[in-house]
Amino acid sequence: RNYATSAQRNPMFSSVNSDDIVHFKSILGDKYVIEDKDKLDDANTDWLRKFKGSSKLMLQPRTTEEVSQILKYCNSRRIAVVPQGGNTGLVGGSIPVFDEVIINTSRMHKIVSFDKVSGVLVCEAGCVLENLISFLDNEGFIMPLDLGAKGSCQIGGNISTNAGGLRLVRYGSLHGTVLGLEAVLADGTILDMLGTLRKDNTGYDLKHLFIGSEGSLGLITKISILTPPKLSSVNLAFLACSDYRSCQKLLLEAKRKLGEILSAYEFLDAQSLDLALKHLEGARNPLPPLMHNFYVLIETTGSDETSDKQKLEAFLLDSLESGLISDGVLAQDIQQASSFWHIREGIPEALLKAGGVYKYDLSLPVEKMYDIVEEMRTRLGSAANVVGYGHLGDGNLHLNISVPQYDNTILAQIEPFVYEWTSKHHGSISAEHGLGFTKADKIYYSKSLETVQLMASIKKLMDPHGILNPYKVLPPSSLTS
Ligand code: FAD
Ligand code: MLT
Ligand code: ZN
Known part of the structure; x- marks a missing residue:
């Protein structure tokens, strides 16, 4: 399965050539300009093993300055890029659709500071969530978020997807706990918003644009987050x-x-x-x-x-x-x-082992939430195993349809029905996973035309050449008008 079946490569983007490789090596050194086929195979493939990009290049910067130089160059050459953390995203957002250059943040894994009085942790975006959880445990604190992918996902990826997870019911969303960010814009500008204050009403709070925008507006390089004390x-x-x-x-x-x-x-x-x-x-x-x-x-x-x-x-x-x-x-x-x-x-892992899976991550009024699972069972009969689980305390259902193998006739029974149903009940078609590539064109089920138009204007302002994670989050048609 390849993305290219449902999207057109933007002809404005350049393909990477040998001069580009030389330039990237001058920034990162040879070792972190990766052309190795096996490593690229992994980085091109999503966690669900459902889609595959065809990038020929992965870059692994260590510092914000290196990210800035990479993006400045890519912007000037119109080379499209995809930011990648732990590659555990479930909506095809973290892998290339075509030949976009993968900028992987795994080497940016330093804890910058931890303030035991305020509980504010400052770290680089590539810190693996589980490592942060262990670090804080030693300090007598916890992360305000926890999720099944903690062993691989990175805090930059968590914030870029505005991941919810298992503790949101208690500690709220990352829009509340993230206090500051450092991000690099498409043209290489470094935006220092790495505040550590609980309260700061000086102008527009731009960090929120990066929380949940799935790498489409900038690459997050550092974060500061409020962590609660560990209770006995x-x-x-x-x-x-x-x-x-x-x-x-x-x-x-x-x-x-x-x-x-x-x-x-x-x-x-x-x-x-x-x-x-x-x-x-x-x-x-x-x-x-x-x-x-x-x-x-x-x-x-x-x-x-x-x-x-x-x-x-x-x-x-x-x-x-x-x-x-x-x-x-x-x-x-x-x-x-x-x-x-x-x-x-x-x-999620059990579903993956069982065969193919169509995943829906829905916010719905709690009293209606399970109706969609039952309706789906009635629609699909014995053709599929329909399962429901999730964050009931947050009104978030994971409706998953497990099939022996992917089958377009089954898919046609599921979609657009599931999206229409969710929209009719004023729910969200993506509660916590984001839109990525697989759901970008479904955005109108949850957002008005005017809202999407404003999002597209913001995207065009911040990334005029559209090099950051193209074909994701917003439908390409919203960006051409
Ligand atoms: P990636 O998958 O690498 O990337 C995700 C998106 O963020 C992509 O669009 C990518 O381009 C972008 N991105 C990554 N890093 C950066 C950066 N530094 N700057 C800008 N953009 C960036 N999600 C939940 O919300 N709740 C759950 O409970 C939950 N449980 C999960 C359980 C399992 C087993 C799995 C596999 C996934 C689960 N997820 C869950 C999905 C989820 O989105 C993530 O696992 C996680 O937040 C992604 O982090 P990552 O580092 O793997 O990001
Ligand atoms: C979960 O809550 O387990 C995750 O969001 C992953 C999934 O939806 O399968
Ligand atoms: Zn979940």
Whole structure:
């Protein structure tokens, strides 16, 4: 499968020639101007192994200054580029569509500073999320975001996609926790917005343009982020519910009764659990293998071990008595807790192992959220395995349609139905993964014409030659008018 089947290469872009290679080597040295076929193969292929670009060149800068020199040169030569972090994105945003040069940030992995008083961490964009989590753990702090891809994804990629993840329900989105950024614009200008202040109302807060713009407006090189202190008591429950309505009512109860200690509220349906148990190494059902239709993970994080546990246990007892949950287990130690998380976080990997997967990442009113899964099951019958899981606490459903192999007749049953349905219910067709390449032309299901026009004007102002991550986020037609 190649992108080129559904897009046209912009003829205004130059192809890389031998003089360009010489120039890039003069900036980075030979070692970090990569033409090796195997390395390029990986960098051209997305995590889902669904699409493949055909870039002949990957650059690995170490410093902001090098990024600036690279972009200045590419802009003058009209060479298109794609910023790449951990390449775990799920919408085809992190790989080239055609022969764009890959600018990979993996070498930019330095922690610049950490202030133990304010909890503000300043680091380079290529820091792997899990490394930041470990670093902060030693300092007695945590990252305000966590996600299944933490072992590979980088903070620059997280911010560029405005990744949500498992803790958003407690700590909010990166638009709230990111305090500052350094970014390089298409023409090589370095924008220093690396503030560390909680409050700063001096003019337009331009950092927000880079949060979630998927590398289409600039390349993020450094970040500053507010990190919460690590609290002493963390508890995790794995619960079963007999119907979706109970999962939803349980959420309201959890918000009311667990209040400030609630730190995650995730759900998966029985079909998702089956996939995880079948395909994930070491996965074990935390509950006796009875038939439940839904499972919920509730995590609490607080500062008083005794009262937090009492609070959670009382909540679980009440919920059992009222019939909101039909079974449940509380993790007894860290190993058990991580085995519960392994199931939830491993669903994307299980889906990948099961065959092809059509992925939809939807924001919907919580009470309507599961209807689309059931409607999709009715539409597709036995042709596909339709599963639903996600961040229920944030109103974010991951609707995934697992198929033995990709099939256009199945796809025609799914799209545009899924987008029309979401739009009709005033949802978002991309809650947290972004639009990338695969969903750029779907933007109008969630945004008005006028809004997209303003986005296109901003893109044209900041990147007049359109060299930054072309064919992504905005439909190409919005940029030509
Ligand atoms: P990449 O995939 O390399 O890039 C993503 C996008 O950002 C691309 O458009 C790229 O061009 C751009 N980009 C990357 N770095 C920069 C930079 N420095 N400057 C400018 N642009 C840049 N997402 C969620 O929101 N919540 C989840 O819970 C979640 N779980 C996941 C679980 C798994 C197993 C996987 C595989 C993915 C998951 N994702 C999730 C998807 C998600 O978007 C990311 O994993 C992550 O945020 C991407 O980071 P990355 O470094 O891999 O970025
Ligand atoms: C998740 O929550 O597991 C991720 O966003 C990945 C996915 O949607 O599959
Ligand atoms: Zn998610």
